[in-house]
């Protein structure tokens with residue numbers, strides 16, 4: 100099988116994007132893992148598959164696979180790349196594009212300056228829906244009820260986290276300095292803990308001031324990436340809930356900056372940022 104793909108990235112979070120409307124694509128997790136390999140394959144953090152939508156008032160279906168081959172609910176940087184991809188492939192000429200993901204509906208807006216603003220929907224803070232088990236392994240502790248932050252036990256240490264779903268699960272740890280944070284060791288330990296039954300993306304946030312944060316993210320199914328769009332949204336939501344941030348925040352990730360805003364409650368989180376197309380290619384499987 101020959102597959103035509105486009106390599107894209109959003110702030111260095113890189114993707115292989117495949118037009119599954121003009122090509123018949125059925126990939127196994129093994130094939131995705133092979134393609135994601137940076138030595139033996141193409142190399143990417145996520146594979147994005149564009150399909151026709153069977154949902155009313157929605158232009159496309161947008162499927163997301165991590166480099167470990169697992170299909171996931173949401174990808175913020177990917178959504179921005181997706182918007183440019185469907186326009187570049189002449190699949191649409193719309194500037195406002197509605198897509199359905201495993202998690203629900205997203206609205207993408209291609210701005211005149213080329214940036215894409217995504218309505219990421221309202222964040223979910225209710226533990227059971229993230230899913231997050233606040234009292235895992237210690238059922239006599241406080242119940243699994245919504246709090247501003249939670250203390251969890253990781254490697255015999257108490258770690259304070261914010262827990263947020265942006266369609267996919269996120270834990271947010273506040274650190275003094277993202278540069279010296281033990282992103283891989285702590286990220287992996289939180290991911291593997293019984294607090295998050297579906298695993299979790301772990302963000303390490305340094306609050307610079309009320310409108311600026313630095314963020315590194317250890318992603319589920321990938322490891323540390325240069326940027327994570329849903330991670331940026333989750334970190335800003337966690338910071339706002341804890342009273343540390345204003346409603347509009349610049350998020351400085353390893354690969355560059357995203358602008359995130361949230362007016363609280365059931366309002367949607369808005370994410371704005373750039374995308375880039377790197378090359379087009381064909382792979383034979």
Ligand SMILES: N[C@@H](CCC[C@H](N)C(=O)O)C(=O)O
Pocket residue numbers: 112144145165171172173174175176177267268300318319320321324326327328329330
């Ligand atoms: N890089 C993404 C998130 C991709 C999915 C994530 N690794 C998960 O498993 O939930 C983004 O930009 O949001």
